[in-house]
Amino acid sequence: MEALILRNYRDTDATAVSQLFREVYGDHYVQSDVYLPCLINQNHAAKRWHSLVAVEGERILGHATLYRQSESSHDAELALSVVHPDTRGKNIATRLGAQLLTHAQALGCRSVSIKQVTHHPYTQRMAIGLGFHNTGLLPDYVRSPFGGKTPESIVLGVRAIDGYQRPLPEQPWPTRYRAFMERMTAVFGCSPSAAYWRGPSVQVQQHGNRHEMLVEKLEPELLDQLRTLPGHWLVSIRLQLSRQFAVDLHSLNAIGFAFTGLAPAQDNPGGWLTLFHRGYRTRKLTLHCPHMQQLHDQAQRQLTGRAMAAV
Template identity: 80%
Template sequence: MESLVLRNYRDSDAVAVSELFREVYGDRYLKIDVYLPCLINQNHADKRWHSLVAVEGERIRGHATLYRQSEKAHDAELALSAVHPDTRGQNIATRLGEQLLTHAQALGCRSVSIKQVTHHPYTQRMALNLGFHNTGLLPDYVRSPFGCKMPESIVVGVRAIDGYQRPLPAQVWPPSCRTFMHRLADVFGVGAGATRWRGASVQVEQHGNRHEMLLEKLDPELLSQLRALPRHWLISIHLQLSRHFAGDLHSLNAIGFAFTGLAPAHDNCGGWLALFHRGYRPRKLALHCPHMQTLHDQIRRQIGSGDLPPV
């Protein structure tokens, strides 16, 4: 058996990497770039992707990427992981992740995030082994890459690089999430307040059946408009975490949104986004992280008991 070698991505790898994703995920992977070798090379030329591959002889058997939204971004995502079924059990994804986290430090990144699938426990275990701290849940986030009828829910993990901290704004946290927030504050620190916002104060994107909103702040007019949206719509709100969190939580709970944790705000100088969701179907998940399991169970109880008032 030929030894497995981890090395940097080369432009000549594009076709083989695309074929690897087809072998692992069929035609179900969410990012169309992996099916177009020309886009794979373009993303590397633009320095938004920094990839490693695992090579056995002449065959590419594994792939993972550090994804940045721009060449100068200080945050990255560990993403686009694929390991050929014939070579599983060799910790290839973890080994690729370890080297990419070292590369993130060389690129000057301050933090790296990861989106972990919940269909199986393997990426969740890998993230824990790589030192990520889980911060939030994205329910029914994407179409399942595993052929399941139900959408895939995602666990968000964050790891600081080279001692950099991403502090939470100092405040008294509401009782319903106080333990959860104190744990994150212990990990990432506490700072003076929210970071400077960039871009429009309300941004909306559509991802399949999901409406994703990026909000700088809440006000009565916006809340009234959110209340009027159809209850069955899957709406994800990513709201800048600020000292007004307690009021924001109360206001969004009152119109049927459940709090599902935090995610890093990559475009906004290192802050945090509070995650709120409405319109998804609650279901059981067996999560590897006990903190995420507790958060998930709390959300299910809220929805199931009607603690989130109807619109």
């Protein structure tokens, strides 16, 4: 049996990588680019993807990517991790991830994020082993990559690259989330001020059934407009974390949005976004991280409470 080696992705790997995703996920993988080898090569040529593959002889049995929105971005995502069932249990995904984290430092990245599925605990365990800290929960985030009828909820993890910090704005945290926020400041540090905002103050995109908003500041006029959005919509708000967190939390809770943690602000280096959601489903999840379990349980109780109040 030939030894399994890890090496950099080559353009000639595109078809085999695409086939690997098909063998593992069938037609259900959420990133459509992997089904078109030409797009796999195009993403590498544009330096948005930096991939490693696990190879045994001529056969590609594993793949993972460091994804950046642009070549100059200081933030990256560890993504597109897939391992053939024949080699599971050999820590291939962890080995690929560890090498890519070293590569992230060489690229000048300051932090790396990872999206972990909740259908099973394996990627959650892997992320902890690679040094990621879980910061947020994304309910009903993508269609199930496992062929399930309900959307997949995602745990978001972040790892600061050695030598860099991503501080949260210093403030008194609301009692209900104090333990979580103090954990985040212990890991990522704190600062007297928030990061500088770049780009439009409000942006909206639709991803399947999810309406995702990126918001700099929760102005009263915007809050009134959010209140009038159709009740059956799944609305996800990423709001800049500022020293007004307690006020923003109260205002959005009052119109049905639940807080589910933090995410790094990709277009605003060093900044953080607070995650709020409305329109997600009632569901039970057993999560590897106690902080994420608490955020999920609190959001579910809020959903149940509003349903009972409406009867």
